Amino acid sequence: MGAFRKAAELEVTTKTAVLIESLAWLKQFNEKIMVVKFGGNAMVDESLQRAFAEDMAYLRFAGIRPVVVHGGGPQISARLAELGIQSEFRGGYRVTTSESIEVVRDVLSGQISRELAGMIDKHQDGLAITISGEDANLFGGRRRGAVVDGETVDLGLVGDVVTVDPTAVLEAVNAGRIPVIASIAPDLDQPGQSLNINADSAASALAVALGAEKLVILTDVAGLYRDWPDRESLVSIIDTEELTELLPALESGMIPKMTACLEAVVGGVAKAAIIDGRTPHSILVEIFTHSGIGTEVVPA
């Protein structure tokens, strides 16, 4: 047998193995809701955005029901700079004012949600549907500052999701559509006021409210490292008990993401994962292979 023919046969064997490995996961996730937090570099790189839209269409046509939640920190900063709106910073975080919250809304709902939905719709007309956290009672928020060196600093109109009414999202999902959700919410304590909501916590709260099977958070790291920055210590799977112990010692940028995973699983979501959004199609590897690609959080 020629070497060429052998190589071709090997390639077929590899492809066959990959395809058949996915069967277990196609069965497990069939018709299940999966909440995906879109963020980080993937959000500001057009080819990664396009790959992400393709992945969402892929999940949907594989029989899964994806729900996308996104933030937009970098785009908001860029738009504020363009408009010449000066921001005050406290403890390294931008303070959101009533002037800048209008820009936040416009960038999140008007720009990012629409662009992403447009890319998903390239795969089938009307596949995506944009929903703002301010629509149909979806989210209710409460102001929360950031903790810097053990002290809470007031960041203005910034907060966390504290109430979720998933009715509109469920309707969209049941109609076979992919909701694309902007992380902005009415302030429960101040009627008429809106808050810029942390998208990790919003995705987590929504996953719980929807009874999702899995929460997946895209980030700019490969996953959770037990001993950062030791590259060998990347964790593939961790339970809520061990994660709770590890959490206070984590690098500060990881804490909100791992907390979101933890709260989702404690709230009843079967599992949650953080994966590298800089690697195109990493979500397909996470979902459809046994070993996945990032760090998965499971119940203790």
Ligand SMILES: NC(=[NH2+])NCCC[C@H](N)C(=O)O
């Ligand atoms: N990082 C990991 N260990 N992931 C395991 C993923 C297993 C399976 N494909 C799932 O999505 O549930």
